[in-house]
Amino acid sequence: MISLAGRDILHAWGKFVFTGIGLGLLIGATFTMAGVYRGMVDDAKVMLDNSGADLWVVQQDTLGPYAEPSSIYDDTYRSILSISGVARAANVTYLTMQVRQGERDVRVLVTGVTADGPGTPGWPPYLVAGRQITRSHYEAVADIATGFKLGDRLQIRRNQYTVVGLTRRMVSSSGDPMVFIPLKDAQEAQFLKDNDAIVRSRARTSQNPALNRPGVPGLLDAVITSQSTNPYVNAVLVQLEAGHVSEDVAGSISRWKRLKVYDRAQMENILVGKLIATSARQIGMFMMILTIVSAAIVAFIIYTLTMGKIREIAVLKLIGTRNRTIAALIMQQAIALGLIGFVVGKITATLWGPFFPKHVLLLPLDAVIGLVAVVVICILSSIIAIRAALKVDPAEAIGG
């Protein structure tokens, strides 16, 4: 038996191909939305992986340092180092901001890392060009997604930084590329005021009789000095010694230091389950709408194609064609349309994905799920047309 659907498609291939391309662009948009979500999850995991930490020590009752602000003293890490099971501990700060380079500015996650050298928690684990930070001030390592090059001069707050190294795939959970700078500079950047604000602040302090006592020399200077420095960091990143269980070490830190400690699984849950949850729902809604639109288009096209063949279907039924042969003709056309759309969608998503400003991760598993979904949607969408075709009276082929 010949394939009626195949012959019909070959006969009207232009109509099928162009409809399939239109459908494919919609499917491509759906794949891209899925890729954006996957990219966000991947960015979050990559950020955790690249931090090199086993535990994140943050301010009590916060979901810091990524999902909520967290502030702990910068000498906390010393006491954490003394706890059994802790191999390395390092301060870290995170600040999302616009970094200027010449006439342009780039949104980045400025990360302050301690000057202990490569391998320290928080440091970029590898570079693609240049070197790591070796000086304690005004050097930076940037992710290549920033567009910065070695030797570029960046402006963070009032200070200039020289890009000495480039790394790759170091991004925040929201996809902003990271720029690493020395911790002291980062602490300063978080709290540094402009000159006018400093002058006003000093004036206010000096006018406060409680802080400016003529009988207590040096008090005013001490207060002003304390207001000009920042002894806080956002978190302490901890690496465990081999053979120690993260729960036990986390429990010790939490109990003795009265701080909140998250292990890798908990931090991943915070990032994926809380930080990007709303974005994920938003993307899910978009995908649902695109899926419904795609299904409606397939249903409309197949219904229109079927209605255009009513007389032929009546003839086919009159000469003894089985209902299942007619249903197969329509369903196979719907599936063929879906497959054309799937191929076009996969290709377009792959081609335009890299041009998106955020990471678009197209997983093979998503493609397989997408293929199954497209086929199922096409089958369901063809039901209306099949019902219409099966209702055609073969008597319509006879008489007026």
Added chain:
Amino acid sequence: MVGKGIRIEGLKKRYGNGDTAVDALKGIDMQVAPGEVVGLVGPSGSGKSTLLKCLGAVIEPTAGRMILGDEVIYDDGWKVTDLRALRRDRIGFVFQAPYLIPFLDVTDNVALLLMLAGRPNGEARSRAMELLEALDVGHRAKAMPSQLSGGEQQRVSIARGLVNRPPVILADEPTAPLDSERALAVIRILNDMARKYDTAIIVVTHDEKIIPTFKRIYHIRDGVTYEEAGEGRAFD
């Protein structure tokens, strides 16, 4: 008497019930022998199409008897269970318009019926080619329907009606869209095919050009048929 062909006795068809019921057929008697072509003539609304639909097992009569070949297919109820198979295997149809499947070439349009019956594609196409040659359209075997003239399309349509070697062919105004010359050619072809394949052919028409060509004519009016001898002019 008809040994094969088709015979109809007291066939009735009523649409609707009660006060709104319409008797479209009030007791039709007909018989067509193998190799014979008869005309079924009547004005619009006389019941021609209803009779054709009953004969084609598309709608169910209300009462009467139909014998196809040696088999009673209807006797106050269908006597065959698979009407679709009955239409596919034992009744040929030729329509007012050719209604060829636009996405199949000429050969497959004709061979489709056999393929649907489960015959191998090669055998079906071979039989289709034989008929297309007989109907002088063999040279258009690979053409698509849209590439054929009206007369060629109708000949392909006749080939499709004949391909399953049915004992009866029902032709519903097959010459309506054709001019006189082509209409007569189609009737001549139907007569040739009826004789060649021993098929009974009923041609529904109100085309004045071709009525004189039938040797036997059934006039239908108000759901009742009247038989009369025709002139059989074109084929003497």
